[in-house]
Amino acid sequence: MKLTELTINGVGGIKFLHVTFRPDMNIICGPNGIGKSTLLLAASFPFFHGHTQKIKRNITSERGSISLKVEANSANFNPVADITVHLPTESAHYFNDDGFDKRKLIKFEIMRNFDYKHLNALNADKSLSNDQISQQLNSGVNLNDIKDWFAKRDLFENVKNGYGPNTIKNIHLARECISILNPQFSFNRVDPKTYDIFVNTPTGVIWYEYLSSGFKSCMSLLLGIIKEIELRYPEQDLFAQEFDGVILIDEIEIHLHPEWQARITEALTTTFPSAQFIVTTHSPHVVQNAKSNQIIALVPDSNGTVRVKELPENGLGYSAWTVEEVLLDVMGMESTLSRKLQELLDNFERLVDEENFDKAKEIYDYLDIALHQNSVLRKSLRISLMSIREREE
Numbered sequence: 001m002k003l004t005e006l007t008i009n010g011v012g013g014i015k016f017l018h019v020t021f022r023p024d025m026n027i028i029c030g031p032n033g034i035g036k037s038t039l040l041l042a043a044s045f046p047f048f049h050g051h052t053q054k055i056k057r058n059i060t061s062e063r064g065s066i067s068l069k070v071e072a073n074s075a076n077f078n079p080v081a082d083i084t085v086h087l088p089t090e091s092a093h094y095f096n097d098d099g100f101d102k103r104k105l106i107k108f109e110i111m112r113n114f115d116y117k118h119l120n121a122l123n124a125d126k127s128l129s130n131d132q133i134s135q136q137l138n139s140g141v142n143l144n145d146i147k148d149w150f151a152k153r154d155l156f157e158n159v160k161n162g163y164g165p166n167t168i169k170n171i172h173l174a175r176e177c178i179s180i181l182n183p184q185f186s187f188n189r190v191d192p193k194t195y196d197i198f199v200n201t202p203t204g205v206i207w208y209e210y211l212s213s214g215f216k217s218c219m220s221l222l223l224g225i226i227k228e229i230e231l232r233y234p235e236q237d238l239f240a241q242e243f244d245g246v247i248l249i250d251e252i253e254i255h256l257h258p259e260w261q262a263r264i265t266e267a268l269t270t271t272f273p274s275a276q277f278i279v280t281t282h283s284p285h286v287v288q289n290a291k292s293n294q295i296i297a298l299v300p301d302s303n304g305t306v307r308v309k310e311l312p313e314n315g316l317g318y319s320a321w322t323v324e325e326v327l328l329d330v331m332g333m334e335s336t337l338s339r340k341l342q343e344l345l346d347n348f349e350r351l352v353d354e355e356n357f358d359k360a361k362e363i364y365d366y367l368d369i370a371l372h373q374n375s376v377l378r379k380s381l382r383i384s385l386m387s388i389r390e391r392e393e
Ligand SMILES: Nc1ncnc2c1ncn2[C@@H]1O[C@H](COP(=O)(O)OP(=O)(O)OP(=O)(O)O)[C@@H](O)[C@H]1O
Pocket: 011, 012, 013, 014, 030, 031, 032, 033, 034, 035, 036, 037, 038, 039, 056, 057, 058, 059, 060, 086
């Protein structure tokens, strides 16, 4: 299944927006409040089997609507939903059976951390009802049951007539995921007495809940996807790498250092090569590592609404661009200089024009210390400063 097109009319802050999706990775970027999370919510709304208070019509529109195009099993579907509610306590409902498998859309919200959870016992797998799957579109994938799911499969992997061959492949994949972003970390064991999961790390063998927030965020995504695929299809023995559904992730870079921000999308697409991802980000490192045409950059329109920005396209993505070039030309930042530096440079330029050597030198002396030791600015500031003296002579 793939989402191919989404049209939003009068929903949340979006008056009108039409986007087309690629079948692999779609990275949505744009300033705060432009409508990235609204876009994810709108794309997921036709997968609801229930109600949500999260989606509202645009306050200035008479009514809102969402039209989604879905391709599944070589057939095309076009669910359309009206959004009429706007009060905080009102819910929008969607119960339509549109003819495609609604279990195939998995959504992660921005909360992806978890604390230690003591398991008294391992529970039988609870297959998820349509209502529970729908509930997860509201609150994001349930991360609380990952430990139980993982521990059970690890401990009972070799039980005769137990798990199917693909479920066993999935637990191997899940263990490998622990090392995917840093090979110095690896799965150690599940303790059969406590059901706790232990991980080898450069600083010792630790409980997996002791991992850092960035690590836990990645584990939540990678293990969360495998777990969901299994619990949503209890009657089937599916290999997670073959999952061809849709995965929505809000703010993919959350908790991650730039080095991991740069690698998270590739880690996801190599682990789940058949899935379609639609993710949002504020990270230039995520954008820099996008392949050609994977970026959907939302920008404010002249009439105060939102549009998809046409991006410079060389067919090779942005991996040869600097972070600064990505910020300016893709993510729409006006300047990558701090406000303070910009102000000092503007003042310096004005003082040079006014031939006020003493005041210009004050700024130069400050920047001589404050600039990065290799900054090329220092030299050009000195030349400008000296030009005042030359003009005086
Ligand atoms: N019912 C509504 N009518 C009009 N505008 C709305 C309505 N609901 C929300 N908005 C506007 O839409 C914005 C929310 O958009 P959204 O949360 O999708 O932004 P975002 O791009 O995800 O931002 P961020 O990067 O901060 O997460 C709000 O900032 C608000 O200004």
